[in-house]
Amino acid sequence: MTPKSFQQIDKFARDLPKEVRATVYDGSKSTSEKRYDSIWRDYPETADVLRETAGKVKQHTLEHLDQYLEQAEKSLTAAGAKVHFASTGDRANEIALKLMQERGVKKMVKSKSMVTEETHLVPYLEKAGIECVETDLGEFIVQIDHDHPSHIVKPIMHKNRRQIAKSFEREGLGDYNDDPETITRRARVHLRKKYFEADCGVTGANFVSAESGRMVLITNEGNARFCMAATKLHIAIIGIEKLVPRDQDLSLFLNLIGRSGTGQQLTVYQQFINGPKTPGQPDGPEEMHVIFVDNKRTEVLASECKEILRCIRCGACLNVCPIYRQASGHAYRSVYPGPVGAVLSPLLAGDKFPELADLPKASSLCGACNEVCPVNIPIPDLLLCLRDKGKREGAKNASAGTPPMGMYAMMASQPSAWKAAMRLGYAVNITPQAMMNVVPAAQAWTSVRQLPKWRGGKFRDWMGEHDKDAK
Amino acid sequence: MSDDRSEIFSRIKGALEPLPERTPLPDYARDLPLCTVHPDFPNAWELFAHKSKQVNGTPLKGLAELAKWLIADGQTHGYCDPALVDKVRALPEFNGITLETEFDRTRFDDFTFGITKAAGVIAETGTLILKDQSTSSRLGALAPWVHAAIVDEADVYPDVRTAIENFGDDPSIIWATGPSKTADVEGILIEGVHGPGIQIVCLDA
Numbered sequence: 210m211t212p213k214s215f216q217q218i219d220k221f222a223r224d225l226p227k228e229v230r231a232t233v234y235d236g237s238k239s240t241s242e243k244r245y246d247s248i249w250r251d252y253p254e255t256a257d258v259l260r261e262t263a264g265k266v267k268q269h270t271l272e273h274l275d276q277y278l279e280q281a282e283k284s285l286t287a288a289g290a291k292v293h294f295a296s297t298g299d300r301a302n303e304i305a306l307k308l309m310q311e312r313g314v315k316k317m318v319k320s321k322s323m324v325t326e327e328t329h330l331v332p333y334l335e336k337a338g339i340e341c342v343e344t345d346l347g348e349f350i351v352q353i354d355h356d357h358p359s360h361i362v363k364p365i366m367h368k369n370r371r372q373i374a375k376s377f378e379r380e381g382l383g384d385y386n387d388d389p390e391t392i393t394r395r396a397r398v399h400l401r402k403k404y405f406e407a408d409c410g411v412t413g414a415n416f417v418s419a420e421s422g423r424m425v426l427i428t429n430e431g432n433a434r435f436c437m438a439a440t441k442l443h444i445a446i447i448g449i450e451k452l453v454p455r456d457q458d459l460s461l462f463l464n465l466i467g468r469s470g471t472g473q474q475l476t477v478y479q480q481f482i483n484g485p486k487t488p489g490q491p492d493g494p495e496e497m498h499v500i501f502v503d504n505k506r507t508e509v510l511a512s513e514c515k516e517i518l519r520c521i522r523c524g525a526c527l528n529v530c531p532i533y534r535q536a537s538g539h540a541y542r543s544v545y546p547g548p549v550g551a552v553l554s555p556l557l558a559g560d561k562f563p564e565l566a567d568l569p570k571a572s573s574l575c576g577a578c579n580e581v582c583p584v585n586i587p588i589p590d591l592l593l594c595l596r597d598k599g600k601r602e603g604a605k606n607a608s609a610g611t612p613p614m615g616m617y618a619m620m621a622s623q624p625s626a627w628k629a630a631m632r633l634g635y636a637v638n639i640t641p642q643a644m645m646n647v648v649p650a651a652q653a654w655t656s657v658r659q660l661p662k663w664r665g666g667k668f669r670d671w672m673g674e675h676d677k678d679a680k
Numbered sequence: 681m682s683d684d685r686s687e688i689f690s691r692i693k694g695a696l697e698p699l700p701e702r703t704p705l706p707d708y709a710r711d712l713p714l715c716t717v718h719p720d721f722p723n724a725w726e727l728f729a730h731k732s733k734q735v736n737g738t739p740l741k742g743l744a745e746l747a748k749w750l751i752a753d754g755q756t757h758g759y760c761d762p763a764l765v766d767k768v769r770a771l772p773e774f775n776g777i778t779l780e781t782e783f784d785r786t787r788f789d790d791f792t793f794g795i796t797k798a799a800g801v802i803a804e805t806g807t808l809i810l811k812d813q814s815t816s817s818r819l820g821a822l823a824p825w826v827h828a829a830i831v832d833e834a835d836v837y838p839d840v841r842t843a844i845e846n847f848g849d850d851p852s853i854i855w856a857t858g859p860s861k862t863a864d865v866e867g868i869l870i871e872g873v874h875g876p877g878i879q880i881v882c883l884d885a
């Protein structure tokens with residue numbers, strides 16, 4: 210019998226094709242192992258000191274965000290970039306579109322950026338008649354499949370080579386061929402033309418140093434470099450929480466992010482940019498625009514869960530999470546999957562918090578996410594905090610798959626009711642398991658678990674005897 | 681737009697105002713993030729070469745070695761920084777290799793390699809540093825299958841932190857550690873996605 214009270218994420222995981230589950234499981238597990246090997250090989254004594262220090266630097270930055278954001282604005286402006294602010298995702302899209310329209314932009318190439326997933330930038334620009342091409346290989350495949358990324362770092366972790374080969378065949382990129390090298394070469398040839406045709410490159414940023422205004426882009430493929438070598442206009446769309454105080458702090462974060470995300474000491478490319486190209490140079494953007502986006506980050510900053518804004522989007526918590534490995538990223542129904550998403554997505558949802566109030570329960574609270582986090586975010590504590598918020602606000606999804614606790618609360622607060630229940634509990638020992646499943650709210654548990662033998666009331670008996678002995 | 685700005689700043693101030701105290705910026709040792717786990721080498725260039733090879737980079741010593749490498753790999757036509765071209769052409773080893781000093785983007789497929797100046801390398805990580813001011817063509821250093829960066833011995837930095845301290849005022853600095861790569865398809869490593877499939881760093885010694 211199918212339990213009616215499963216959480217949505219359980220249902221998604223149950224219905225996930227076996228093939229996808231295996232792909233996600235293998236991908237996340239192997240990446241997690243690479244992370245472990247590289248960080249402990251290179252920092253055998255200090256790996257945890259590094260994480261804790263980086264966490265404190267980010268926490269300090271967040272708690273002085275007004276100061277650092279203003280400093281970054283000044284530094285970028287002084288270096289020749291133009292700085293814009295967008296309080297919402299829609300405003301960020303409007304500003305980007307206006308910049309493009311004023312300059313007659315018809316085609317845009319884009320590197321990976323999670324914040325533009327939040328704002329739905331690409332569909333917005335396409336509606337306005339601008340051709341948009343995602344150039345990260347994974348994001349490109351997501352785009353041609355009209356799909357969504359299922360992982361922060363590896364957007365197509367849920368797809369295998371055969372599915373990708375079919376998509377390439379469908380898009381006219383050559384006959385069916387599922388060799389990963391052939392797939393990559395075909396994408397290289399196809400996207401190369403797109404870079405040269407484009408008038409504008411859009412990127413995100415992994416960090417921004419308030420001191421110099423330098424935004425840091427971290428990639429492996431070189432697509433962000435191409436976006437900024439072939440086009441004349443660079444627009445960077447960046448969440449306001451990406452700041453770090455000084456350039457020197459980047460040595461800490463760069464040494465952590467590559468190892469945490471993919472087990473690399475450094476990813477292949479780091480770009481440090483704070484302005485348009487040097488005058489006289491042949492290639493590169495003549496204008497650089499930075500759009501700092503709030504999109505509810507200030508609400509998170511005001512909440513009890515502000516630590517989640519430290520996140521540097523390395524994906525280590527996804528890879529290590531037993532729930533993510535079973536359920537895959539789409540199960541989280543939002544831009545940010547995995548443990549970080551279970552905290553961040555409901556918070557960024559604003560009024561729609563109740564719809565995602567079940568996500569904080571998509572965790573066994575094993576704590577692995579906290580242990581691997583390069584900025585030491587206490588994710589399990591934040592999950593508990595959001596579970597509490599969901600309950601307090603009466604969000605229906607917050608209770609899905611959980612037996613109601615009202616009856617328990619009544620019993621636990623009245624000694625006589627408790628005593629009676631302890632005696633009545635022995636009825637469970639003679640009730641067939643099948644009959645237990647009739648309680649809908651308990652089905653998520655009872656359908657897959659055997660109850661242990663009831664031994665309730667023993668402590669009270671013992672306590673009574675003990676008291677007698679004491680006298 | 682200015683409204684968005686003041687709104688964001690006032691929201692931040694509102695969010696931070698109730699905090700009883702604020703986390704101080706931790707004072708951590710300069711060397712804390714530096715990775716020192718590696719075999720001993722006689723100099724920083726040798727450490728760079730070791731680290732570079734670990735990520736499939738191609739470190740070479742001397743322009744003559746570069747010419748030999750290009751010929752052995754069948755690379756006969758490419759782009760070269762105009763400031764380097766005379767020195768390169770003067771070497772007999774470059775006989776049979778033709779060089780253009782302008783990267784024509786309408787014929788981007790004609791260039792199988794590009795030679796430009798490096799702003800430095802980082803020994804700790806096997807990383808090449810390119811700066812906008814000293815890179816003659818961003819495309820020439822990026823689009824061809826092979827990129828060779830020429831570095832002076834004086835520009836070999838020991839670690840990431842020192843390289844950061846030497847950012848200077850360049851508007852666009854690129855660090856490249858090995859060839860362009862992806863593992864997006866089933867986690868299988870493929871080199872040469874959008875950037876160079878072969879990344880050479882040649883010490884001008």
